[in-house]
Amino acid sequence: AQSVTQLGSHVSVSEGALVLLRCNYSSSVPPYLFWYVQYPNQGLQLLLKYTSAATLVKGINGFEAEFKKSETSFHLTKPSAHMSDAAEYFCAVTGGYFGNEKLTFGTGTRLTIIP
Amino acid sequence: ETGVTQSPTHLIKTRGQQVTLRCSSQSGHNTVSWYQQALGQGPQFIFQYYREEENGRGNFPPRFSGLQFPNYSSELNVNALELDDSALYLCASSLGGTGGTGELFFGEGSRLTVL
Numbered sequence: 001a002q003s004v005t006q007l008g009s010h011v012s013v014s015e016g017a018l019v020l021l022r023c024n025y026s027s028s029v030p031p032y033l034f035w036y037v038q039y040p041n042q043g044l045q046l047l048l049k050y051t052s053a054a055t056l057v058k059g060i061n062g063f064e065a066e067f068k069k070s071e072t073s074f075h076l077t078k079p080s081a082h083m084s085d086a087a088e089y090f091c092a093v094t095g096g097y098f099g100n101e102k103l104t105f106g107t108g109t110r111l112t113i114i115p
Numbered sequence: 116e117t118g119v120t121q122s123p124t125h126l127i128k129t130r131g132q133q134v135t136l137r138c139s140s141q142s143g144h145n146t147v148s149w150y151q152q153a154l155g156q157g158p159q160f161i162f163q164y165y166r167e168e169e170n171g172r173g174n175f176p177p178r179f180s181g182l183q184f185p186n187y188s189s190e191l192n193v194n195a196l197e198l199d200d201s202a203l204y205l206c207a208s209s210l211g212g213t214g215g216t217g218e219l220f221f222g223e224g225s226r227l228t229v230l
Contacts, residue, residue: 036221043119043205043221044158090157102148102171103219105157 002027002093006106014114019063019078021109023091026072033074034092034103035065044090050074061085086113118142119208119222127228128196136191136225138206146170146211147189148219149181152203164189165211193227201229 007022025031032051036044048059055067061084065076074091088110092103118141128134140147146165150158160173164183178194187208193200203226207219 041223043223044207044219045221046218049218092157102160102163102173103150103158104160105150107157108155 002029002031002095002104004033004091004093004104004106006089006091006109008109009107010110010112012112012114013081015083016080019076019081019085019111021076021089021091021111023065023074023076023106024072025074025091025093027093027095029095031093031095033065033067034094035059035063035074035076036090036092036105038088038090038108040087047076047089081111081113083113083115086111119206119220121204121206121222121225123225124223125226125228127230129230130196130198132196132229133192133194134196134227136193136204136206136227138189138191138208138222140187140189140206140208141220144208144210144220145187146209147183147187148207148209149189149191150205150207151175152205152224153199154202158205161191170211196229198229201227203227 003026005024034049035047048057050067058064063078088108091106120139122137148163149161152158162172163170167183180192183189203224205224207221209219
């Protein structure tokens with residue numbers, strides 16, 4: 001069984017500041033981990049994914065995440081926040097093999113950017 | 116543009132009614148997954164269809180049922196609607212099986228309101 005915990009349901013950062021969204025996972029098998037973004041009244045868009053290759057994963061829009069097995073974490077970062085980053089972010093986990101994309105999502109973190 | 120389309124985008128039903136939601140998967144994808152996203156929550160896995168067969172189910176009662184057609188489009192049916200069924204229903208397509216990539220492509224969802 002897999003689960004994810006997102007620490008902080010709301011995060012506010014100033015434009016140009018570092019963005020850090022936290023995700024810890026629990027998995028009985030080696031996990032695949034994902035970050036998705038959801039803009040208002042839209043579906044989810046994949047930002048990046050970890051599938052047991054490089055532990056530092058780069059995604060779209062300048063986001064990246066690092067898989068740390070010892071800490072069971074997969075935190076999302078971006079060096080400099082932009083107003084367009086304001087959205088809901090979801091961390092998700094699945095069992096570690098392709099063809100089994102039954103994702104377990106966290107409860108989400110709403111990111112607000114302060115001008 | 117992910118190529119996953121859902122219909123209808125919004126609908127209102129009353130308790131006890133039945134609803135059918137539709138999803139057209141992205142070209143080349145053979146797997147469709149359905150998720151329920153209640154307000155302020157992360158998406159919850161309902162079930163997945165792979166090559167017209169149910170391939171896993173989440174913790175949802177039998178009144179949630181589905182179909183996948185030979186062209187890999189899909190329907191989600193919910194009978195005897197309850198107030199708690201009010202949510203955004205997300206369809207996601209993927210390439211399952213040995214050719215899978217571990218990535219889901221989401222539609223924009225169908226927002227169901229039950230009165």
